[in-house]
Amino acid sequence: MELTEAIFQRHSYRGAYADRPVPREHLRQIMEAGLAAPSGCNKQTTFLIGVDDRALLRDLLDIMDPPACATAPAAILVLTRRRIAYTDGNGVPRCYAVQDYAAAIENMLLTVTALGYASCWIEGHITDADEQGRRMAERLNVPAEYELICILPVGVPLDDMKLPRKRDFSQRACFNGWSITPF
Ligand SMILES: Cc1cc2nc3c(=O)[nH]c(=O)nc-3n(C[C@H](O)[C@H](O)[C@H](O)COP(=O)(O)O)c2cc1C
Numbered sequence: 001m002e003l004t005e006a007i008f009q010r011h012s013y014r015g016a017y018a019d020r021p022v023p024r025e026h027l028r029q030i031m032e033a034g035l036a037a038p039s040g041c042n043k044q045t046t047f048l049i050g051v052d053d054r055a056l057l058r059d060l061l062d063i064m065d066p067p068a069c070a071t072a073p074a075a076i077l078v079l080t081r082r083r084i085a086y087t088d089g090n091g092v093p094r095c096y097a098v099q100d101y102a103a104a105i106e107n108m109l110l111t112v113t114a115l116g117y118a119s120c121w122i123e124g125h126i127t128d129a130d131e132q133g134r135r136m137a138e139r140l141n142v143p144a145e146y147e148l149i150c151i152l153p154v155g156v157p158l159d160d161m162k163l164p165r166k167r168d169f170s171q172r173a174c175f176n177g178w179s180i181t182p183f
Contacts, residue, residue: 001114010109013118014068015159022074022154026115027052030154031076033111037103040096041085046104047146049077056139060151063135068122072153077136078105079146101149108152118157123150 001009027050034048051057052074060077061070069075080101084093105121112119126133126149133148142148171183 003110003114006110006114010113011161011163012120013153013157013159013161014120015118015157015162017069017071017073017118017153017155018158019071020073020156022052022117024050024052026117027074027076027154029115030108030111034076034078034104034108037100037107039100039103040094043083043085043096043100045081045083045097046101047079047081048104049079049140049142051075051077059139060136063132063139064122064151065125065130065132069120069151069153072155074154076108076152076154077140077148078150078152079137079142079148081146105150105152112152112154116156117154118161119152119154121150121152126150 031048031050034046035044037046039045051060054073057072057075060075061067061072078101080097082095082097085096087093109119109121126136127147133150136151137146137148140148167183168181171181174180
């Protein structure tokens, strides 16, 4: 699939998945695309755990409340280590961990799409007061300095993709100076 085709075909999928395993090489290909993303000062603050063991995946998905992607045959867990990238001229430490993992996640979502799978960036409830991410990390023996921030289910979709409404180009982008129509 062409890159631009994957960009425009990618959408968040929240339906059921086929009961069909994701080959390890596909999972690895998706994870390698995530690790290929840029990172601030090349600090490479994003870490990934692929899960294709059904029993383990079930344990992890059981932690999710509200339930999500319950039928996914595989998932990629995204972790960050919030390292300082550099200290600016005012002595303020700058951390780009969020930007780093966002870039990695988008690369993975595009590769998921290009390989004919579906996924969804699931971050809500993972890092908030529910601490579902921390409980998943404990189940996976993740050291304390790594924060589990997102789960990406991976699988063959059974349902149609529901397309969200996106604003018109002119409401969010323009050329040569601000001429955006506010919404
Ligand atoms: C930072 C971030 C967190 C998100 N968290 C969730 C989530 O917890 N659950 C969910 O169903 N979708 C989540 N999404 C997906 C968005 O809801 C989705 O991208 C948006 O509605 C636009 O739809 P699209 O992805 O199909 O273009 C998240 C997306 C981002 C970028």
